[in-house]
Amino acid sequence: MRRLSLALLTSAVVMLAAARPAQAQATDPPEKLTLEACGDTRAAVEFPHKAHFEANECTTCHHSQEDLTLEAAQGGMEVETCASCHLEPEEADTPACTEKSLKKNPFHINCVSCHKDAKAEDESLSAPTKCAECHPKPESEEEEPGG
Ligand code: HEC
Ligand code: HEC
Ligand code: HEC
Numbered sequence: 849m850r851r852l853s854l855a856l857l858t859s860a861v862v863m864l865a866a867a868r869p870a871q872a873q874a875t876d877p878p879e880k881l882t883l884e885a886c887g888d889t890r891a892a893v894e895f896p897h898k899a900h901f902e903a904n905e906c907t908t909c910h911h912s913q914e915d916l917t918l919e920a921a922q923g924g925m926e927v928e929t930c931a932s933c934h935l936e937p938e939e940a941d942t943p944a945c946t947e948k949s950l951k952k953n954p955f956h957i958n959c960v961s962c963h964k965d966a967k968a969e970d971e972s973l974s975a976p977t978k979c980a981e982c983h984p985k986p987e988s989e990e991e992e993p994g995g
């Protein structure tokens with residue numbers, strides 16, 4: 849019996865490992881994310897997470913978890929998604945991520961304000977600040993008919 853349950857446990861661990869092939873370690877934060885939980889009036893936003901977490905403190909963005917660090921995440925600390933609080937905020941003054949406005953959507957406040965500051969310092973940076981740079985237009989809207 850003992851040996852059987854050990855074998856079952858081992859195969860469960862192998863299966864779990866195989867289910868997450870893209871990650872260097874099963875516990876590393878995701879390298880890239882597609883942000884799309886807040887609605888679909890605009891295209892989903894591609895977010896190079898790793899480039900950002902290597903250059904900034906985790907809490908710059910994950911403001912609800914003061915003790916979040918790379919080591920804590922690798923150690924198994926659960927990370928709350930932004931949408932879990934910002935999709936249907938409990939308080940009226942908490943910004944909602946369904947908003948179109950650059951001043952009211954928590955992602956726009958967080959992402960765009962840092963990008964604007966960064967570009968004010970160094971124009972050559974590739975930090976997007978325009979709608980279509982983050983929410984690419986469907987090709988049909990970009991191209992002339994027939995062209
Ligand atoms: C730096 C990147 C960035 C820029 C620039 C940006 N957005 Fe967003 N926007 C996001 C992210 C990230 C979300 C959250 C996406 C999600 O989870 O669905 C979002 C969400 C939205 C949403 C709600 C979700 C939806 O698709 O219905 C709307 C509407 C929106 N943005 C419109 C705009 C408009 C209009 C502009 C320009 C004035 C703009 N955004 C500029 C990153 C950006
Ligand atoms: C520039 C902003 C930013 C920084 C800095 C950042 N993150 Fe994130 N992180 C995000 C966003 C945005 C998401 C997507 C959340 C969502 O889906 O609502 C995310 C998602 C995650 C997730 C996945 C959560 C899930 O269950 O989907 C983990 C884990 C994570 N981050 C860990 C970290 C760690 C650890 C650090 C610091 C080493 C860090 N992040 C730094 C913005 C950031
Ligand atoms: C546990 C719930 C929770 C999570 C998770 C969460 N937030 Fe928030 N957030 C709030 C609340 C509540 C407020 C309003 C009160 C405050 O500013 O703390 C807020 C405010 C904000 C603000 C507005 C600050 C200002 O100056 O007006 C931004 C920007 C923001 N959140 C971005 C994010 C991003 C990006 C993520 C994910 C990386 C995230 N939040 C995750 C609860 C959360």
Ligand code: HEC
Pocket residue numbers: 893894895896900904908909955958959960962963966972973974975976982
């Ligand atoms: C604390 C500052 C900061 C925050 C917050 C931040 N970014 Fe950035 N981001 C940057 C900087 C700086 C660059 C330019 C890096 C470079 O050119 O080397 C950048 C670049 C990018 C790029 C372009 C990457 C490339 O390879 O061209 C994308 C896409 C991006 N950010 C998306 C986002 C989204 C979406 C959010 C919010 C969820 C976000 N960023 C939040 C600082 C930030």
